[in-house]
Amino acid sequence: MCGIVGYIGPKEAYPILIKGLKRLEYRGYDSAGVALLNGDLTILKKEGKVSDLEMHAEGKNKTGTVGIGHTRWATHGVPSDLNAHPHVSNSAQLAIIHNGIIENYASLKTELVKRGYTFKSDTDTEVLMNLIEDIKKEEEVDIEEALRIALNEVVGAYAIVVIDKANPDKIIAARKGSPLVIGIGDKEFYVASDASPIVEFTKEVVYLNDEEFAVLHRNGDMEIKDLGNITKTPYIQKLEMDLETIEKGGYDTFMLKEIYEQPKVIGDALRGRMNAKEGWIKLGGVSEFATRINNAERLIIGACGTSWHSGLIAEYVIEELARVPVEVEYASEFRYRNPIVTSKDVMIAISQSGETADTLAAIEIAKERQALIFGICNVIGSSISRVSHAGAYTHAGPEIGVASTKAFSTQVAILMLMALQLAQKKGSISASRLRQILYELEEIPKKIEEALTLNDEIERIAAKYFEAENFLYLGRGINFPVALEGALKLKEISYIHAEGYPAAEMKHGPIALIDENMPVLFIATNKSAHEKIVSNIQEVKARKGKVIAVINHADEVIEGLADDVIRVPETEELLSPLVSIVPLQLLSYHIALMRNCNVDQPRNLAKSVTVE
Ligand code: M6R
Numbered sequence: 019m020c021g022i023v024g025y026i027g028p029k030e031a032y033p034i035l036i037k038g039l040k041r042l043e044y045r046g047y048d049s050a051g052v053a054l055l056n057g058d059l060t061i062l063k064k065e066g067k068v069s070d071l072e073m074h075a076e077g078k079n080k081t082g083t084v085g086i087g088h089t090r091w092a093t094h095g096v097p098s099d100l101n102a103h104p105h106v107s108n109s110a111q112l113a114i115i116h117n118g119i120i121e122n123y124a125s126l127k128t129e130l131v132k133r134g135y136t137f138k139s140d141t142d143t144e145v146l147m148n149l150i151e152d153i154k155k156e157e158e159v160d161i162e163e164a165l166r167i168a169l170n171e172v173v174g175a176y177a178i179v180v181i182d183k184a185n186p187d188k189i190i191a192a193r194k195g196s197p198l199v200i201g202i203g204d205k206e207f208y209v210a211s212d213a214s215p216i217v218e219f220t221k222e223v224v225y226l227n228d229e230e231f232a233v234l235h236r237n238g239d240m241e242i243k244d245l246g247n248i249t250k251t252p253y254i255q256k257l258e259m260d261l262e263t264i265e266k267g268g269y270d271t272f273m274l275k276e277i278y279e280q281p282k283v284i285g286d287a288l289r290g291r292m293n294a295k296e297g298w299i300k301l302g303g304v305s306e307f308a309t310r311i312n313n314a315e316r317l318i319i320g321a322c323g324t325s326w327h328s329g330l331i332a333e334y335v336i337e338e339l340a341r342v343p344v345e346v347e348y349a350s351e352f353r354y355r356n357p358i359v360t361s362k363d364v365m366i367a368i369s370q371s372g373e374t375a376d377t378l379a380a381i382e383i384a385k386e387r388q389a390l391i392f393g394i395c396n397v398i399g400s401s402i403s404r405v406s407h408a409g410a411y412t413h414a415g416p417e418i419g420v421a422s423t424k425a426f427s428t429q430v431a432i433l434m435l436m437a438l439q440l441a442q443k444k445g446s447i448s449a450s451r452l453r454q455i456l457y458e459l460e461e462i463p464k465k466i467e468e469a470l471t472l473n474d475e476i477e478r479i480a481a482k483y484f485e486a487e488n489f490l491y492l493g494r495g496i497n498f499p500v501a502l503e504g505a506l507k508l509k510e511i512s513y514i515h516a517e518g519y520p521a522a523e524m525k526h527g528p529i530a531l532i533d534e535n536m537p538v539l540f541i542a543t544n545k546s547a548h549e550k551i552v553s554n555i556q557e558v559k560a561r562k563g564k565v566i567a568v569i570n571h572a573d574e575v576i577e578g579l580a581d582d583v584i585r586v587p588e589t590e591e592l593l594s595p596l597v598s599i600v601p602l603q604l605l606s607y608h609i610a611l612m613r614n615c616n617v618d619q620p621r622n623l624a625k626s627v628t629v630e
Pocket residue numbers: 322323324325368369370371372373374377420421422423510623625626627
C-alpha cells in the first residue's frame with residue numbers, strides 16, 4: 019500500500035520519480051506527490067492520480083538531482099492535496115514519504131503540539147516528520163541519527179525516505195514491515211517499494227531488512243545500519259525482472275494481459291518441477307521437508323483474499339491425495355484469536371505480494387509456537403519468502419492489475435504439485451494415478467488457451483448482465499472456492515454485489531434472494547456432483563432466476579436448463595479450477611468495462627495490503 023520512490027545521483031530526479039510512481043500506482047492511487055532538492059525544497063502534490071500531479075506540476079520548477087515521490091492509499095485522513103505526501107517538517111527543511119502506519123502517532127502528536135509544533139495534515143506521517151525534526155534540533159544530531167532515535171520511539175510499520183535541504187548529498191531510507199528496495203547505479207541510488215521503478219536503470223539491488231536504515235550518498239557510498247546503530251553489510255542481489263514484464267505489451271489493461279498470460283506462467287511454474295513421462299515431481303522446498311509436512315498433525319493454510327481461495331482449493335487437493343488434515347484460515351482473523359498451534363503443525367502461507375501484513379502476522383504467531391512455515395509467494399525476495407523456513411515461488415511474473423488472476427492460477431498449480439509430491443512420498447497415490455494427473459497438469463496451459471478463445475462469447479454474455487445489481491456464484495466441492503473467487507473478481511472491479519456460496523447451501527438462505535433479476539452463475543464442471551448441481555439449477559429456474567453455467571463440452575442436460583452456458587474444456591476434476599476460473603475472470607473484466615470501471619485500479623483497493 020502506497021508506493022514510494024527516491025533518487026539521488028547525477029540525473030534530473032523528476033522524470034525518474036514520475037515514471038516510478040506510474041509503475042507503483044497499483045499500490046495506491048488517491049493522491050501523489052514529489053519533493054525535490056534544488057537549492058530549495060520544492061514540493062508538488064495533488065489529490066488524484068499521478069497524471070493529475072503531472073498536470074499540476076506543469077510550468078513549475080521541477081529541477082533537482084535528488085528527490086522523493088509517493089502515490090498514496092489513504093489510512094489517516096481523506097484523500098486530499100494536504101494529506102498527500104511528501105510531508106514537510108515545521109522548519110521546511112525536511113521532507114518525508116511513508117508507506118505504513120505509525121500506531122502511536124496520536125500520543126506523539128500531542129507531545130509535539132505541546133512543544134509548539136503545528137500540523138497541516140491529518141496524517142501519521144507528518145507527525146513522524148516533525149518527531150525527527152524535533153530530535154535533530156533538541157539532541158543536536160545529524161539527520162540519520164535523529165531518524166534512528168525517532169524510529170526507536172514509534173510503534174507500527176513503515177517504509178520511509180527522508181531528504182534534508184541542508185544535506186542535499188544524501189537521502190535516508192528505512193523500513194519495518196513495509197518493503198523497500200535500493201537500486202545501485204553508477205554513483206547513483208534509487209529507492210522504491212518494489213523493483214519496478216528501478217529495473218530499467220540497474221539490476222543490482224539491496225532489499226533492506228526490517229529495522230534497518232540506509233544512508234545513500236551522492237558519491238556512491240552506502241551505509242546500512244540497524245536501529246541499534248550496528249553497521250550491516252549490504253547483500254547485493256541481481257534483479258531477475260525484465261522491463262517488458264511490467265508493461266502492458268499491447269493490451270488495454272494489465273488485468274487482461276495477466277489473464278492472457280496464464281497459459282505461459284503456469285508453464286513457467288511447472289517447468290523443471292515435474293515430468294509426467296518419468297513420473298516425478300520436485301518442488302525444491304517440499305523435498306527437504308516432505309517427511310515433516312506429511313507427519314504434521316495439521317497443515318494450517320494462512321492467507322487473505324484470492325490467496326485464501328487458492329488455499330481452499332489446496333485443502334481439497336491435499337486431503338484427497340496426501341491425506342494430511344488441512345485447515346484454511348483467514349490470516350486476518352487467525353491473528354486476533356489465540357489459535358492452538360504446536361511444533362507438530364505446518365503453516366502454509368500463501369501470498370502473491372509476500373507483503374500482506376495480516377499474513378505476516380499469522381506467520382509470526384505460528385513461528386512463535388514452533389510450527390514450520392512454508393511460504394508460497396510470487397514476489398521474489400518478499401518479506402514472507404524471507405521469514406519462511408521453506409517455500410516455493412509461483413513464478414507468475416509481476417502482477418500489476420489489482421485484481422489477482424495469474425497469481426491465483428499459479429498458486430493453485432504449485433499447491434497441486436505440492437499435494438502430489440507429498441502423496442508420492444507418503445505412498446498415498448498409485449504410480450498410475452500420479453502420472454494421469456501429471457499428464458493432465460501438463461495439458462492445462464493448452465486448455466486455458468482454449469478457454470481464452472471464449473472471450474467474445476463471454477463479452478456477449480457480459481452485455482446481457484452488466485446492469486445487474488447482485489450476482490450469486492455457486493459451486494460444489496472443489497468448485498466452491500472457484501465460486502468465491504469468481505464473486506470476488508466481480509465485486510472488486512465492477513462494484514456489483516456478488517456472493518459465492520457452496521451450491522448445496524443455497525437452500526439454507528440465499529435462495530430467498532432469487533427472482534427474475536438475480537443472475538446465478540453455476541460452476542458445473544464436476545462430474546462427481548453433476549446430478550446435484552442440475553437439481554440446484556432447477557431450483558433457481560423454478561424461481562425465475564437467470565442461470566449462467568460453466569460446463570464442460572457436451573453437457574446437454576445443463577445446456578437445456580441454463581440461460582447461458584460457457585463451455586470450457588474438460589480436465590481432471592482436481593485441476594478443473596485452473597480452467598473454470600478463466601471465464602469468470604473474463605466475465606468480471608467485461609462487465610467492469612461495460613460499467614466504465616477502472617479494472618486495473620478499482621476504487622478503495624490496493625495491490626499489496628501492508629496495513630492491518
Ligand atoms: O498479496 P496477497 O496474495 O497476500 O494478497 C491477498 C489479498 O489482498 C489479495 O488476494 C486481494 O484479495 C486481491 N485484490 C484479490 O484480487
